[in-house]
Amino acid sequence: MSERLLSPVLADLHLLTVLATTRSYTQAARRLGISKASASMRISELERAAGVPLVRRSSRSVALTEAGQQLVDEVEGAFARIEQGFNGVRDLVGQPRGLVRVSAPVALGRQVIGPLLPGFLASYPEIRLELDLSDRLVNLAQEGFDLAIRHTHAPPETHVAWALCETRTWLVAHRDYLARHGTPEHPSELAQHRCLPYLRGGGVQRWDFERALPRKRAERVSVPVAGPFKANNSELLREAVLGGVGIGLLPDFSCAAALREGALVALLPQWQPVGFFGERIYALRPYAPQVPRAVQCLVDHLRQRLAGGVGA
Numbered sequence: 001m002s003e004r005l006l007s008p009v010l011a012d013l014h015l016l017t018v019l020a021t022t023r024s025y026t027q028a029a030r031r032l033g034i035s036k037a038s039a040s041m042r043i044s045e046l047e048r049a050a051g052v053p054l055v056r057r058s059s060r061s062v063a064l065t066e067a068g069q070q071l072v073d074e075v076e077g078a079f080a081r082i083e084q085g086f087n088g089v090r091d092l093v094g095q096p097r098g099l100v101r102v103s104a105p106v107a108l109g110r111q112v113i114g115p116l117l118p119g120f121l122a123s124y125p126e127i128r129l130e131l132d133l134s135d136r137l138v139n140l141a142q143e144g145f146d147l148a149i150r151h152t153h154a155p156p157e158t159h160v161a162w163a164l165c166e167t168r169t170w171l172v173a174h175r176d177y178l179a180r181h182g183t184p185e186h187p188s189e190l191a192q193h194r195c196l197p198y199l200r201g202g203g204v205q206r207w208d209f210e211r212a213l214p215r216k217r218a219e220r221v222s223v224p225v226a227g228p229f230k231a232n233n234s235e236l237l238r239e240a241v242l243g244g245v246g247i248g249l250l251p252d253f254s255c256a257a258a259l260r261e262g263a264l265v266a267l268l269p270q271w272q273p274v275g276f277f278g279e280r281i282y283a284l285r286p287y288a289p290q291v292p293r294a295v296q297c298l299v300d301h302l303r304q305r306l307a308g309g310v311g312a
Contacts, residue, residue: 012046015039016054016068017076022142023062031144080288096293097126103140104149107234108281109133112253112310113149113302120301127294135232141286146295148285149302151251151278160291162283162299165306168252169273171207172264176244184247187221187271194246195225198276199232207249209271221271234277238264251277253310281310 019028019039029039047054054068064072104113109131117129132138132145140148140159155161173183177194184190187209197205204224211219227246231237234254241248241255242263248255258264283299285291 009046009049012042012049013071013075014079015042016046017072017079019043019055019062020064020069020072020076022144025062027143095126096124096297098292098294099128099130100147100292100294100298101130101132101145102147102149102298103132103134103138103143103145105135105151106133107251107254108149108151110235112281112306116302116305119305120298123301124294124297127297129298140284146285146292147283147298149281149283151281153275153278153280155282155284158287159284160287162303164281164283164302165309167278167281167310169277170250170252170255170259171209171247171267171271171273172241172250172255172259173247173267174242174244174263175265177241177246178265180244184267187223187268190223190225190247193225194227196227196229196231196237196240196246196248197225198234198237198249199230207273208275209268210274211271220274249273249276256310281306 015028015032018031019025022028022031025036025039029036032039043055050067050071052067053065054071056063056065102113110133114131117131121127121129137150138145138148140146149164151167181193184193187207190207195207197207205226206222207225208220208222210221213219229237229240229245231240234250237248238250238254238258240246241250242258247267255264259266283302285295
């Protein structure tokens with residue numbers, strides 16, 4: 001194949017590998033900085049050059065044909081090595097640069113991550129950031145994100161995980177609510193209270209608590225909870241708790257200030273909520289042999305700034 005023909009074919013092959021990951025012309029076009037119409041036209045041109053259909057198109061999704069998948073399997077490793085090699089050479093010289101796309105939960109991003117970014121951007125003027133706030137668990141590779149910030153118990157083994165800081169969950173209420181409904185002395189009593197669960201799936205929600213006992217195995221209690229309000233955002237739940245609507249289970253970054261100021265009361269201090277919001281905040285990235293320098297700089301910045309925790 002001549003050099004004149006090879007150049008556009010290589011670019012279109014790379015587009016095909018991105019399309020295989022995203023399964024979406026819109027997402028593939030966004031990752032490559034081209035229009036959706038251009039992406040579709042280039043795949044059609046690649047199919048004409050190959051002489052066989054490479055993509056099955058429907059109104060809902062995009063899938064590869066057997067020939068398309070075979071082609072992607074053959075070339076995607078080479079493109080990954082090219083990208084890693086180019087990024088490695090570029091990172092050897094000068095300031096870290098490039099676009100870093102980050103995903104974070106809404107409340108965590110607004111209250112913790114967002115305030116730390118101006119200082120980072122001032123230190124690294126050649127780096128551009130995109131912060132996407134969503135409580136939906138995004139597919140990093142498919143949607144083109146470089147990093148995700150999440151609070152969890154155990155990060156997936158398929159990802160590189162940097163622990164940023166410890167975090168904990170608090171059971172809290174407003175004094176007005178406690179004056180009207182009483183203060184629970186044991187987790188089982190929460191079944192009779194107006195609780196404000198985090199909106200997560202359907203069915204009956206349960207809160208789990210654990211209490212350490214001297215020289216004995218920890219005691220664990222699971223309680224079904226219900227109440228007049230649910231939300232998938234801890235800031236909204238905090239506001240409902242502050243309004244005396246009910247008892248909430250909140251991450252420290254959403255309630256630490258209200259606890260310090262005495263606006264909220266911590267309940268059941270001998271019992272630790274478990275299995276809900278996670279015990280650490282991590283920066284996550286799908287495993288790759290090399291981490292771009294701009295991404296590593298952002299991780300290092302967050303780890304340094306969060307060394308004292310988020311509820312301090």
